[in-house]
Amino acid sequence: MTTDRLELSACTSIMVGKDASMDGATYISRNEDRLVAIHPKKFFVQPAVSGRKETYVSPFNNLTVPLPEEGMRYTSTPNGDDSEGPNEEDGFNELNVGESATESVYANERVLAFDPFVKNGFAEDSLTTLVLPFIKSAKDGVRYLGELIKKYGSAEGNGIQFNDKDSVWYMEIVTGHQWVAVRIPDDCYAVAANQIAIEDIDFNDPENYMWADGIQEFVEEHHLNPDNDRWDFRHIFGTDTEKDHHYNTPRVWYTQKCWNPSIEQDPESPELPFIRKPEHKLSIEDIQYILKSHYNETKYDPLGNGTEHERRVYRAISLSRTANSHILQMRDSDKNGAAGVEWIAFGVPSFSPHVPFFTNANDTDASYRELTDKMDMKSSYWMYEALGMLVESHYNEFIEQDTDYQKALSEWARRKIEEVDKKAVTMSGDALTDYLTEQNHEIATHYNEETKKFMADLVTQGCELSNLVFKMDPNL
Numbered sequence: 001m002t003t004d005r006l007e008l009s010a011c012t013s014i015m016v017g018k019d020a021s022m023d024g025a026t027y028i029s030r031n032e033d034r035l036v037a038i039h040p041k042k043f044f045v046q047p048a049v050s051g052r053k054e055t056y057v058s059p060f061n062n063l064t065v066p067l068p069e070e071g072m073r074y075t076s077t078p079n080g081d082d083s084e085g086p087n088e089e090d091g092f093n094e095l096n097v098g099e100s101a102t103e104s105v106y107a108n109e110r111v112l113a114f115d116p117f118v119k120n121g122f123a124e125d126s127l128t129t130l131v132l133p134f135i136k137s138a139k140d141g142v143r144y145l146g147e148l149i150k151k152y153g154s155a156e157g158n159g160i161q162f163n164d165k166d167s168v169w170y171m172e173i174v175t176g177h178q179w180v181a182v183r184i185p186d187d188c189y190a191v192a193a194n195q196i197a198i199e200d201i202d203f204n205d206p207e208n209y210m211w212a213d214g215i216q217e218f219v220e221e222h223h224l225n226p227d228n229d230r231w232d233f234r235h236i237f238g239t240d241t242e243k244d245h246h247y248n249t250p251r252v253w254y255t256q257k258c259w260n261p262s263i264e265q266d267p268e269s270p271e272l273p274f275i276r277k278p279e280h281k282l283s284i285e286d287i288q289y290i291l292k293s294h295y296n297e298t299k300y301d302p303l304g305n306g307t308e309h310e311r312r313v314y315r316a317i318s319l320s321r322t323a324n325s326h327i328l329q330m331r332d333s334d335k336n337g338a339a340g341v342e343w344i345a346f347g348v349p350s351f352s353p354h355v356p357f358f359t360n361a362n363d364t365d366a367s368y369r370e371l372t373d374k375m376d377m378k379s380s381y382w383m384y385e386a387l388g389m390l391v392e393s394h395y396n397e398f399i400e401q402d403t404d405y406q407k408a409l410s411e412w413a414r415r416k417i418e419e420v421d422k423k424a425v426t427m428s429g430d431a432l433t434d435y436l437t438e439q440n441h442e443i444a445t446h447y448n449e450e451t452k453k454f455m456a457d458l459v460t461q462g463c464e465l466s467n468l469v470f471k472m473d474p475n476l
Contacts, residue, residue: 085125
């Protein structure tokens with residue numbers, strides 16, 4: 001593992017419990033941010049496997065793991081270039097269990113001194129591929145991955161989200177073998193932003209907390225706990241640096257400012273709580289707003305009217321180098337046949353819509369499944385990258401239109417999902433999967449067509465905004 005690798009992925013994760021959401025669904029979500037602006041992604045359905053006799057070898061760091069013979073179908077958003085591993089990032093398996101991997105997190109030198117990373121252990125490139133097809137619940141995801149870390153070790157610090165229809169779990173692997181996980185309370189939300197986030201662990205409550213074998217003994221043996229009267233994972237394993245105060249904590253502050261507006265907090269505080277109960281129930285649009293945000297309506301907005309220092313002092317949530325923004329929405333399949341919806345936004349999240357796809361499917365649209373190395377408007381990834389360039393090139397003139405375009409698609413999506421739900425609840429088995437696959441193609445087609453029409457309109461308007469104009473004086 002190299003320092004360059006650590007800088008490649010710097011994400012923002014948001015989790016919402018079922019009683020904190022307006023529709024009773026659980027949500028896990030993340031902006032997958034990379035070092036460069038162009039990082040092509042696909043949206044794919046990996047088929048189920050049976051009777052397999054294979055060994056997985058990571059192209060990134062040579063992690064070598066025998067694959068289970070049986071594996072479930074699952075969705076994922078792999079890299080277009082898999083030369084450094086599949087980096088499948090997020091998806092639901094056919095048992096309606098979701099995973100988002102990973103949120104890069106960083107431990108302090110005290111703990112790493114006694115449990116350093118394992119060079120060929122688990123890294124982000126493998127954490128969806130080697131976990132999601134094999135887990136039966138959100139909590140089982142923590143258990144399964146914990147066993148793999150115990151056996152193979154971890155190559156880097158990572159936060160991993162899991163959800164099913166009942167629960168949301170967040171797991172932080174912070175050294176070669178040490179990790180903890182917490183169940184997000186049903187009436188709460190949680191935000192993680194590239195800093196170890198989990199706080200107090202109740203070792204007497206295994207229903208809501210999980211941890212690596214021997215972690216208490218590890219901390220005691222090496223005298224790692226700075227507190228007298230608590231076992232705070234963030235205090236023991238985390239960092240509190242100038243970079244944290246400008247790169248990480250402000251993103252947590254902004255989310256909590258939006259969802260708990262009555263609470264005054266310092267954007268640079270190292271003690272911002274990981275878990276909060278929102279002051280109102282949260283909708284899919286609320287989550288999208290945060291993932292698209294850049295300190296909107298504050299002096300810290302890089303596209304706003306603050307001073308040069310104010311606009312540059314904090315790292316925003318939505319970035320030009322966001323490779324994909326995803327929201328994994330799991331609803332109760334007993335009430336709704338089309339339970340899982342994976343919302344995918346390529347391009348800059350601020351300017352792109354989150355497109356809903358039903359995850360009980362056996363294929364994705366060619367515009368998401370096929371990808372070229374160079375710009376090609378047949379590809380959804382390249383189309384949305386181009387949209388972002390267009391909108392930002394004349395931000396003041398185009399942003400209101402872009403907001404209206406996204407709002408119209410969001411309204412259409414709600415109507416479409418409700419229409420599909422009514423039919424899906426009467427279906428089952430292969431017929432349901434085939435129907436939802438067909439609906440996904442229709443959804444992709446609608447979004448692609450509307451986006452291309454909008455882009456054509458922006459190009460037409462943009463031609464009139466050139467500085468290369470000259471008005472002839474009629475008296476000359």
